[in-house]
Amino acid sequence: MGPVGDCCRENIDKVNQQVSVMRKEIKNLRQMLDSAIRANRKHMMAIQSSVSTSGLRQSWGEQTTPSPAPDLSQAALERGNVQTVPIGYISSCFSVKNATPRQPTICGPSRAELRIQQSVFNNPEHSLFGLEHYSHIWIVFVFHKNGHLSYKAKVKPPRLDGKKVGVYSTRSPHRPNALGLTLAKLDKVEGDTLYLSDIDMIDGTPVLDVKPYIPEYDSPHTRKDLDPQLHDLPSCSASVDHKSDTEPLCDSKSKEFGDEHMEDLFSEGVRAVGPLSSQVAPRFSPSKSLTNVLEDVKIYLNQSDCCQVGHASEDKAPVPPKTERLESTAGDLTFGEEAYSTIAGWIRAPPVGSLEVRFTPNAERELAEFLPSDFAGSGETNKPKFKFLHSTEEAAAAISGVLSADPRSVYRRNRCRDRLFFFTLDTAHVTCWFGDGFAEVLQVRPLPQHDVSGASLQMGLDLSES
Numbered sequence: 260m261g262p263v264g265d266c267c268r269e270n271i272d273k274v275n276q277q278v279s280v281m282r283k284e285i286k287n288l289r290q291m292l293d294s295a296i297r298a299n300r301k302h303m304m305a306i307q308s309s310v311s312t313s314g315l316r317q318s319w320g321e322q323t324t325p326s327p328a329p330d331l332s333q334a335a336l337e338r339g340n341v342q343t344v345p346i347g348y349i350s351s352c353f354s355v356k357n358a359t360p361r362q363p364t365i366c367g368p369s370r371a372e373l374r375i376q377q378s379v380f381n382n383p384e385h386s387l388f389g390l391e392h393y394s395h396i397w398i399v400f401v402f403h404k405n406g407h408l409s410y411k412a413k414v415k416p417p418r419l420d421g422k423k424v425g426v427y428s429t430r431s432p433h434r435p436n437a438l439g440l441t442l443a444k445l446d447k448v449e450g451d452t453l454y455l456s457d458i459d460m461i462d463g464t465p466v467l468d469v470k471p472y473i474p475e476y477d478s479p480h481t482r483k484d485l486d487p488q489l490h491d492l493p494s495c496s497a498s499v500d501h502k503s504d505t506e507p508l509c510d511s512k513s514k515e516f517g518d519e520h521m522e523d524l525f526s527e528g529v530r531a532v533g534p535l536s537s538q539v540a541p542r543f544s545p546s547k548s549l550t551n552v553l554e555d556v557k558i559y560l561n562q563s564d565c566c567q568v569g570h571a572s573e574d575k576a577p578v579p580p581k582t583e584r585l586e587s588t589a590g591d592l593t594f595g596e597e598a599y600s601t602i603a604g605w606i607r608a609p610p611v612g613s614l615e616v617r618f619t620p621n622a623e624r625e626l627a628e629f630l631p632s633d634f635a636g637s638g639e640t641n642k643p644k645f646k647f648l649h650s651t652e653e654a655a656a657a658i659s660g661v662l663s664a665d666p667r668s669v670y671r672r673n674r675c676r677d678r679l680f681f682f683t684l685d686t687a688h689v690t691c692w693f694g695d696g697f698a699e700v701l702q703v704r705p706l707p708q709h710d711v712s713g714a715s716l717q718m719g720l721d722l723s724e725s
């Protein structure tokens with residue numbers, strides 16, 4: 260072969276070498292691609308199985324049950340896919356949705372119990388250790404009786420009388436994830452059980468979490484008015500005594516656990532707020548009474564008919580119907596010198612006003628027949644007895660609370676005006692009717708025995724509420 264032929268041969272060899280290098284690279288790339296696809300498939304299966312198997316176990320607790328596949332739950336967690344595990348179920352004086360208060364502040368004496376389940380902790384009472392120092396707790400729960408899982412971007416809160424607003428601007432139960440949030444009063448903690456009042460959850464509601472209500476963290480009202488001087492005050496007096504409206508809690512138990520905690524609480528709160536204007540008068544006082552705390556809670560929730568600006572609820576004047584406003588209202592409400600939280604105007608001035616509630620003499624007589632839940636005497640065995648409520652007065656207040664907020668759906672309110680309305684409260688079956696601006700209770704009869712444990716007697720109501 261001549262020089263030209265040699266050169267061609269060399270070039271061909273080079274090309275062949277390059278082709279074989281490229282082949283190898285393609286093979287490597289294929290292998291890498293295959294293994295990436297396999298890994299991705301495994302990852303997807305892992306996510307699916309972790310979502311459908313065990314619940315997420317927090318690692319903070321003393322008795323953390325190891326997850327069967329921690330890497331899988333971690334992947335799910337990072338995507339926000341969490342399998343929930345109820346920590347307990349509410350036993351409540353409201354057996355069905357109908358006429359259950361639309362917010363906890365509507366009906367003070369509504370009572371409930373929550374027992375922490377052993378399925379979460381071997382010793383559930385350990386998980387409640389220290390919670391007795393708090394007067395209120397947040398309860399995160401599932402609207403398990405929504406009836407369907409559907410939801411819409413816009414809803415019609417009953418108090419808006421047919422007008423629509425975005426679901427996330429309301430407290431409607433019908434929402435993606437069907438989670439509810441209630442601020443309840445914690446009456447006492449006994450072993451593994453929480454005794455609650457001011458609730459709006461029906462019997463059997465699955466609870467996912469409870470957390471203490473801490474005004475310093477949870478209320479913009481209090482956060483704004485925190486004063487660094489509070490550091491110097493004895494911390495035991497900052498707790499609210501459930502039993503007394505005025506006396507600060509300063510028993511030996513609170514000293515044992517409270518001081519350290521409250522100090523921590525104050526310092527954190529102050530750090531979070533930073534220096535405050537000296538012109539703003541401190542509103543939070545460590546000896547704040549329960550009434551004031553309740554007022555804070557109502558203000559924070561901004562949702563109760565009894566939370567009228569300037570204490571309008573005190574003079575019992577019915578809220579004048581207003582239809583024009585959907586805008587926010589900051590100027591309406593000032594604490595001290597400035598307004599620092601705003602809410603939609605219709606919450607405080609809804610088109611649907613509150614109602615006057617009356618009892619007929621017959622209903623009063625029937626209600627008085629009921630024995631309180633803690634009645635232990637003998638000789639009254641034929642009388643009906645409440646399971647949760649502590650007195651006739653408490654029951655009357657609960658009925659008034661429920662009815663004054665007008666529990667009817669917009670449809671019933673406007674289309675079925677003169678029809679009787681029934682609901683259950685604790686072990687009582689209540690019959691009433693609605694007239695212009697009032698509700699009248701006609702009968703308060705004991706529930707048939709088999710209905711006491713929560714059977715439904717009711718007509719369904721539209722409960723999309725703010």
Ligand SMILES: C[S@@+](CC[C@H](N)C(=O)[O-])C[C@H]1O[C@@H](n2cnc3c(N)ncnc32)[C@H](O)[C@@H]1O
Nearest residue numbers: 356359360361402403404430439440460461724
């Ligand atoms: C408007 S929601 C507000 C609940 C909570 N405070 C919140 O803001 O998320 C309250 C209403 O939900 C309904 N409800 C209570 N418990 C429920 C449950 N477990 N499942 C479905 N609906 C429930 C009752 O009709 C009650 O009047």
